[in-house]
Amino acid sequence: MVFFCFRQVKLFLFIAFLGNTFLHMAQSVIRGPYLQSPTDNSIVIKWRTDVNTQSKVSFGTNLNDLSQTVLLTNSTKEHAVLLPNLLPSTVYYYSVGNSTTSFTVPSLKYRFKTNPIPGTAVSTRVWATGDFGKGNTEQVAVKNAYMNHDDSLETDVWIWLGDNVYNDGKDEEYQTKLFELNGFSNVFSWLPFWPTPGNHDYNTVWDQSTFLGIPYSNIPFEDHQGPYYDMVHVPTQAEAGGFASQYELFYSFDYGDVHFLSLNSEVYDFTQTFDGINQMKAWIDQDLAQNNRTFTIAYFHQPPYSKGSHDSDDAFELVMKSMRELVVPLLESYDIDLVICGHSHVFERSKLVHGHYGNSASYDASTMLKDGSNGNFAQGNAYQKDGLNSTPDGTVYVVCGNSGSKEDAPALNYPIMQFVDGGLEACGSFILDIYKNRLDGKYLHMNGMIMDEFTMLKSNLNVEIEDVFLCNGESTVLVPEVTGGSDELHYLWSLNNATSSQLEVSDQTTGSLSLTVTDSLTGQVVTSVFNVSSSASLTIQQSNDTLFAVGSSQSYQWFLDGILISGASASYFVPQVSGVYSVSNGTGTCESSPYNYNAQLNVPEIASSSFLLYPNPAAEELHLIVPKAYLGKGYQVINSSGNVVRRAKILSSETIVDVSELANGIYSIRISGAGERLRFMKK
Numbered sequence: 001m002v003f004f005c006f007r008q009v010k011l012f013l014f015i016a017f018l019g020n021t022f023l024h025m026a027q028s029v030i031r032g033p034y035l036q037s038p039t040d041n042s043i044v045i046k047w048r049t050d051v052n053t054q055s056k057v058s059f060g061t062n063l064n065d066l067s068q069t070v071l072l073t074n075s076t077k078e079h080a081v082l083l084p085n086l087l088p089s090t091v092y093y094y095s096v097g098n099s100t101t102s103f104t105v106p107s108l109k110y111r112f113k114t115n116p117i118p119g120t121a122v123s124t125r126v127w128a129t130g131d132f133g134k135g136n137t138e139q140v141a142v143k144n145a146y147m148n149h150d151d152s153l154e155t156d157v158w159i160w161l162g163d164n165v166y167n168d169g170k171d172e173e174y175q176t177k178l179f180e181l182n183g184f185s186n187v188f189s190w191l192p193f194w195p196t197p198g199n200h201d202y203n204t205v206w207d208q209s210t211f212l213g214i215p216y217s218n219i220p221f222e223d224h225q226g227p228y229y230d231m232v233h234v235p236t237q238a239e240a241g242g243f244a245s246q247y248e249l250f251y252s253f254d255y256g257d258v259h260f261l262s263l264n265s266e267v268y269d270f271t272q273t274f275d276g277i278n279q280m281k282a283w284i285d286q287d288l289a290q291n292n293r294t295f296t297i298a299y300f301h302q303p304p305y306s307k308g309s310h311d312s313d314d315a316f317e318l319v320m321k322s323m324r325e326l327v328v329p330l331l332e333s334y335d336i337d338l339v340i341c342g343h344s345h346v347f348e349r350s351k352l353v354h355g356h357y358g359n360s361a362s363y364d365a366s367t368m369l370k371d372g373s374n375g376n377f378a379q380g381n382a383y384q385k386d387g388l389n390s391t392p393d394g395t396v397y398v399v400c401g402n403s404g405s406k407e408d409a410p411a412l413n414y415p416i417m418q419f420v421d422g423g424l425e426a427c428g429s430f431i432l433d434i435y436k437n438r439l440d441g442k443y444l445h446m447n448g449m450i451m452d453e454f455t456m457l458k459s460n461l462n463v464e465i466e467d468v469f470l471c472n473g474e475s476t477v478l479v480p481e482v483t484g485g486s487d488e489l490h491y492l493w494s495l496n497n498a499t500s501s502q503l504e505v506s507d508q509t510t511g512s513l514s515l516t517v518t519d520s521l522t523g524q525v526v527t528s529v530f531n532v533s534s535s536a537s538l539t540i541q542q543s544n545d546t547l548f549a550v551g552s553s554q555s556y557q558w559f560l561d562g563i564l565i566s567g568a569s570a571s572y573f574v575p576q577v578s579g580v581y582s583v584s585n586g587t588g589t590c591e592s593s594p595y596n597y598n599a600q601l602n603v604p605e606i607a608s609s610s611f612l613l614y615p616n617p618a619a620e621e622l623h624l625i626v627p628k629a630y631l632g633k634g635y636q637v638i639n640s641s642g643n644v645v646r647r648a649k650i651l652s653s654e655t656i657v658d659v660s661e662l663a664n665g666i667y668s669i670r671i672s673g674a675g676e677r678l679r680f681m682k683k
């Protein structure tokens with residue numbers, strides 16, 4: 001009986017196993033999920049299933065509440081789902097599946113973090129790997145060394161330097177040497193990558209895109225296709241910052257205050273038309289012309305300078321040569337900070353150089369070397385650059401093509417290099433830590449040792465304070481506008497040697513003052529001079545029909561019922577309507593106390609017993625009749641804003657004033673020597 005029951009259970013388990021296996025085989029994820037194109041508000045999640053099915057992503061900021069969903073109802077094995085409307089700098093959790101089934105169980109492993117808003121100065125860690133997709137133990141060792149290194153910072157940007165798989169960029173190679181590689185593949189569900197292709201990735205691209213059977217030929221960008229381009233999903237419309245490239249061949253993006261350009265050395269064609277390179281250069285020009293991030297980094301596969309498994313001096317290294325001669329000068333014209341490449345299966349890191357576009361023999365340290373030190377911060381050798389793109393002051397070139405590949409006994413004697421590592425034991429990856437005006441680059445050997453370290457600092461501090469105008473008895477707090485620099489800023493005001501970041505000034509502390517800010521990280525000192533001035537408020541006195549501003553002032557502005565009277569900027573004003581008038585001095589901040597003015601309700605036909613104006617109102621001509629004593633005197637026509645619009649001499653006792661050109665309104669005439677004014681209306 002017991003035996004019978006046991007057999008029943010075994011049968012049941014066997015059937016259940018078959019059922020599970022069948023279901024599993026029917027619908028399972030065989031690539032990914034993996035993450036592409038993170039921006040400050042979106043990300044793309046890709047995965048592959050064994051059979052056609054719908055695509056659904058459930059996601060949320062709480063691991064236990066993935067209540068937001070995106071469902072694509074078309075049936076496919078290649079899933080790519082854009083999650084829109086996300087919050088910046090936010091961790092999300094997700095699961096992938098179809099409309100009825102989830103293929104992944106929510107866990108910390110299925111997460112991503114959206115980018116910060118472009119331009120925000122946040123701590124940024126970058127991991128760069130080149131020529132890694134060998135599927136070998138070194139590839140895994142390099143990855144493990146990185147994951148075990150200083151995990152105080154999360155990886156923000158993972159860049160691929162090309163030759164991402166060997167030997168030909170075939171779909172099954174991406175599958176076995178990346179997505180299924182034991183010990184390596186567990187990063188894909190939480191760490192997005194920003195790729196560039198290498199020549200090995202391009203073996204299938206050219207293979208699929210030959211023109212008249214000629215590989216490496218000059219073919220249009222839209223025909224660059226193959227497993228590499230099927231795998232990646234990179235921004236072409238500046239979704240993550242930068243300038244739209246239109247093609248996945250090359251692109252740019254921002255992470256915080258760092259700008260990245262993923263370039264493509266494989267657009268070089270061996271028919272040597274340079275069409276592809278020239279198109280890429282036109283885009284680089286547009287992209288860098290609008291870039292104002294603190295650090296700018298370009299990466300591509302084939303390096304301009306190397307003496308590793310590839311020698312950039314070799315005559316057949318036409319791609320390396322063209323990148324050095326055609327692309328590097330353009331990048332340097334925008335004062336690019338760092339260029340990272342792969343291809344040569346070694347690690348090489350240059351000094352700070354500029355203007356080296358020939359072969360290695362043409363290198364002239366007297367003109368091309370900007371800083372010959374090792375760049376080590378702890379030794380006081382950090383590379384210093386200014387904050388201006390218009391004054392190229394040097395670039396560091398890195399080759400890191402040994403994140404899985406290696407080369408026996410490379411020469412490693414390129415004259416610009418500061419640090420090199422090569423040989424059968426020499427595999428590693430490149431790390432960048434960037435915060436504000438400091439960039440630290442590190443070479444991490446697969447044995448866990450940091451073997452090279454350099455720092456680049458930007459003297460990009462700028463301080464501005466506007467001049468201040470204070471009214472009688474007023475005070476204000478000065479808040480300088482400080483951009484650039486590090487967190488180690490020190491303030492020194494000329495007033496009382498104050499060291500605060502803000503300063504209160506009153507109308508008793510006028511004069512030329514200054515603020516000096518020192519960035520103790522770079523040693524940069526910036527002084528901004530500003531002026532504090534003050535004035536007592538004016539008062540208004542009325543004489544006849546004119547208001548006078550009483551008190552000392554350089555300039556005036558009159559107001560009616562609190563509203564600025566356009567053009568009324570004299571020391572007096574002739575009001576034409578009743579209301580509450582005020583006058584300010586200086587910048588207009590010190591207003592007088594209000595003055596109530598009552599205008600005569602009607603425009604008088606005759607303004608004075610001594611003078612006569614007619615007709616009034618007048619349209620074309622106005623007759624001014626004056627006593628003989630005023631012959632030869634001057635007169636002025638003044639508009640309602642108090643501005644003189646006409647002046648002339650009285651040459652006869654009846655003067656005709658042409659008013660046809662005047663705008664409609666009320667005017668007054670002032671006659672020299674006369675104590676009163678005549679009013680008329682133009683209509």
Ligand SMILES: [Fe+2]
Nearest residue numbers: 163198199343
């Ligand atoms: Fe390569």
